[in-house]
Amino acid sequence: MIFARRAWSVVWKDLLVERRSKETLNALAFFSLLLLFVFQFALGPDRERLAAALPGLLWLGFVLAGLLGLGRTFVLERENDCWEGLILAPGDKSAIYVGKLAANVTLMLVVEGLILLLFAVFFNVDLAPALTGLALVMILGTVGLAAVGTLFAAMTAQVRARELLFPVLLLPVQVPVLLGTVKATEAVLLGEPLGAVGHWLGLLAAADVIYIVTGLLTFDFLLES
């Protein structure tokens, strides 16, 4: 109960600060818009090329926006040495990890929703029939991305070359998640039933569980060191 209350306090604080400052959301929304302009120019009006590239492009957009957002997870904590306050707070530090992860997932899903909407508008694609399947893949993929991203953001928060180190560490670990999400998205957009991509969804769920458990077990050590 105390663990949940502590985790919730971190979610509440992070989302409240973001709602007021809008630092990450504004930057990510603008970045998503730019990305779509680039994709639009690169692909042109060819519908067949678009259909083949759409799942990859969608996740490229999600991952790039995610990298920017996740990398900022602990920027807030550097202000007024709040990082020290987190370390000194008595109790299990993994509650902070869960809170940060939940806040990151929420923020990323908001941005991904926006990217999805912009994709539909820019490329004139009807995503409505695939929305349920797409939502499931997005949630599973985002949790996997955020679980490792939150952990690595903590690891690199006090490092000088964190902007460089963070994606270099994160992307190789994300290979199973990226593979699963792109393949599952491709199938869902082609109108295949969710059962047909069950093995990819299973892979994503397994990766999520492994990444979250790793985060829970190692976050305390990372924060302290």
Next chain:
Amino acid sequence: MTADPLVRVTGLRKAFGAHRVLDGLALEVRAGEAVALLGANGAGKTTLLKILATLMRPTRGTVLVAGHDCAREPERVRPHVGLIGHGSHVYEDLTALENLKFWTALAGLRAAPAELAGALAAVELDRLAGERVRTFSAGMKRRLSLARFVLARPRVLLLDEPFAGLDQRAKKWLEEHLEAFKARGGAMVMATHSFGRELAVADRIAILSGGAIVLDTPRASLGPDAIARLYRLHTEEGA
């Protein structure tokens, strides 16, 4: 005063690579007692406070706070320690009340709205409870930082230059609060560069030089000039 010291440091060494910042340091602080640490820049005052707060691990030696080993059982030490360092540990985009609510919940404490309001009133920020911290002065942020400890009630306060950047009124206010903390049986270790009025709250003065405490003496009989003389005599800065 109780027999067992709340802070007991013996043979403390802290090295960064080959550089020994603290070497063979010993210190005891009892309940209701305040020790002012004086020393030149780089003497290791902040390092000592960080070790006592469990933010840093000692290289060698024993550091006990409230009977718990800072290196082996930091989680047992933390509920007993309050640190006011260079950073105020407050979020600029949250209000004073929201900051207090967050830190209280994170510490696993349950505080009713009346208790939160009471803590803000204790540090004279009750009228600004709904104001964002971004608009606060350095003194107000430090007061908000202290409000956390009104609720958490640590037994040991660690203060790094607590009076720096405060105006006369804020200094007086802080002095009174630290005296009240001592009167309730709290122990304090305070790092400072000041020889003046700020030392009034201290019962002892400990001069840190060469990685160890070279002089530990009661403050009561010493005026600012005497303290400055002792400081010059015992530190490399004065050599």
